[in-house]
Amino acid sequence: MPDDDAEENSRNLAALVVRSGERVKADFARAVLAHDVPPPLARAILLLNEPAPMGCLASQLSCDQSYVTRLADDLVKRGLVTRAPGDDRRVQVLTLTPAGIALKNQLAQAVSVDKAVSSALTPVEQEQLSALLTRILDMP
Amino acid sequence: MPDDDAEENSRNLAALVVRSGERVKADFARAVLAHDVPPPLARAILLLNEPAPMGCLASQLSCDQSYVTRLADDLVKRGLVTRAPGDDRRVQVLTLTPAGIALKNQLAQAVSVDKAVSSALTPVEQEQLSALLTRILDMP
């Protein structure tokens, strides 16, 4: 039955997509945990190229604002960011401290060295992969 | 600086791989939750084509055995599987009940209908994607 084959193939492909995502996440986690930074904190740090309101970070991380509060608490406790009111006094702006900047550079280095994705594929293949995955993500 | 570009591209690609995996997982979750089955339970059910020892399920799910105990408790409570000692009396064999089989068929149907991956791509493209992702997963 070719129908069953098609179905099984597409299930395998789905599983492959999931496992690849998990592999990339695991690589990221390994790289940043070596610097004693939990992955969610590392993600936030790497996004903080410019000082940013907490709500902005929430949308970049696509998570709830209350979770950003939690992350920010942790980052401040570690001396990696400061929290200061913005022009609109409701807004709290997060800014990397010098220690935060130094750590961000280390993390950027660590995650770029530890890149299963780019070391496995040629630039052309990376383009192909990117195009295919974009098609999936663009599905309704 | 072309180096920065390459680095940024590979970071974007990594993010794309992660997001695609999350998309597929979210589609799976939506499909099975419509049948009142939490995703981890659904995964277990779909793997139970044949009666299987718990340790076998643990390795297929790549999770700890103690977690399989938890899943099995839940599946038994729902009347979807039975737990019975095997030839080696240390082993507990999980077998789908008739209700479990019926649900498995419904779930298989639901997840195959709801397939962003295969509806977004032609068979040839699916082959390409599969090959590229396999290369990533085969990295040391």
Added chain:
DNA sequence: TATTGTTATACTCTATAACTATA
């Protein structure tokens, strides 16, 4: 003694709801 599974506990990541302060 090594292996299979269970129990109790705890951890990580994240959301929801109710709230405060500012606009």
Added chain:
DNA sequence: TATAGTTATAGAGTATAACAATA
């Protein structure tokens, strides 16, 4: 009254460690 952030709480998914039964 709408918006930004905070607090307290809770839930999903999963692991670790100590243990029991069988081999």
